[in-house]
Amino acid sequence: MTETRLRFPPSPTGYLHIGGARTALYNWLYTRKTGGKLILRIEDTDTERSTKDSIDGIIEGLNWLGIDWDEGPYFQTDFSDDHRQAAKRLLSEGKAYQCFCSKETLDKKREAALAAKQNVGYDGTCRDLADEEIAEKQNSGLPSVIRFKVPTRQGKLGYNDCVLGRIESSYDEIDDFVIVRSNGSPLYLLCNVVDDIRDRISHVIRGQDHMTNTIKQLLLYEALEAPLPVFAHMPLTLDTKKAKISKRSHGEIVAVQFYRDHGFIPWAFNNFLVLLGWSPGNDQEIFEKQELIETFTLERINKSSSIFNYRKNDPKFFTDPKAIAINEHYLRSMKVEALAPMVKAELIADGLWEDEYETTRQEWFFSTLELIRDRFHTLKDFTTLGRAYFSDEYAVEEKPLKKNVLKHPGLEQWLPELADKYESLAEFSLEETERVAREFAADKDIKPGVIINGMRTVVTGQLAGASMFDILVAIGQEKVVNRLRETPRFYK
């Protein structure tokens, strides 16, 4: 079998969104599975809307996801000679023709047709112009586009889609489509095919919104006498109202960058994305990278579209709950050694990083991550909920302050007293800190819980957390003593 060659061809008209990322991911997975090559091709022929920022954003997004490519990025506009030549060839072989219909006329016709609930589509006005007519119009300076001349044939045109099965369409239902603009620049349908032929693309994995394009492109392959790639049309991702997700109507929540900025683990996000329209056929949902590459198949891509379950203004979930759940899973179960660099980046960003965390205090750093990550959802939580472990500047939440501290006036004296006892402890261990705390509670004739929960709030600022004595040991004797001593500040 010859090498598989796939491509991801985004148009740089906005950031990378989850639909595009998923398409990239599927192409990447299949490429890696088959040991082929992935080509990144920026389809920038829409010069009006293409921007440099967008190109950077897409590449940044792919990099973050860990989706790498073997060739490119190629820029479609760099190959316009190829596209023009192909158009010229089709024209000279009588497989395309010049069309002089003005955009205005066409727009009017389309509108009228739509309003009258008639069929919309090119009516073929210029399809059979005589040579003299063409020359005449051209000489009079009329602008023209080039249209592909859909062969007049009986029967159907079709192909076998890896996902959908046999897809067919009657020839007479296909309109003559424009392949070159009046300004001479070739259009997507043509460019895309010419590039795929030149890049020797063997598999085209793209969204189902391209299905009708595929039918037209089949004709182009035939006219250009090139072999057909394998096509696989993946289901679209819709929003909860079943509308196609787009950057325009959904904003940043569908941007890959949003997930990077909200503390997602890149692979966890890939793992979430792959499940939106594909399953291995059993109950497995969590996949290591290599495992997913091996398990992934085109045939198991779903036919029906899936919904990105993001509910605006949801108080509990800032995005699809399943995405968060998968992120949590990785956050809690991955090796700390692998998690540490990600947390490091967050700490650096917040100015909380200490180089010792990588050297003399690495053991402490790892065990602390291990201790606190169980309750976290994203990487961001390490610098917010877990801030007290890395800094003395941490917020004390209102609710636990009232419930665990202010409700017990005695703590204003007790906690500083306990601080003295902790300070004199020779061994600040789990056993010792617990023994002292319990004896202290018994001594004051109060429930240990009062002391413990009060301490938790004062020392970490949080209502909840890990086992109290683990926390004390993690934060360390000196800091614990200081923080407990400052308890009276809350009563002012």
Added chain:
RNA sequence: GUCCCCAUCGUCUAGUCAGGUCCAGGACACCGGCCUUUCACGCCGGCAACACCGGUUCAAAUCCGGUUGGGGACGCCA
């Protein structure tokens, strides 16, 4: 308006091609319990779906037809 695609719990889905083992399995979410100094994690349990109608068949989530619903496309966008 025309063409194309799709249809299982709220969401992601398994099961459909090779009909019976499915009064439909898993995950997330939700609810309850256990654990516990707190909150989580974890564990245990619960709620919850074959869009509808007809046909074929001893037997249909599964095959066929229709209906309805949803989506996509119909650009001198990609």
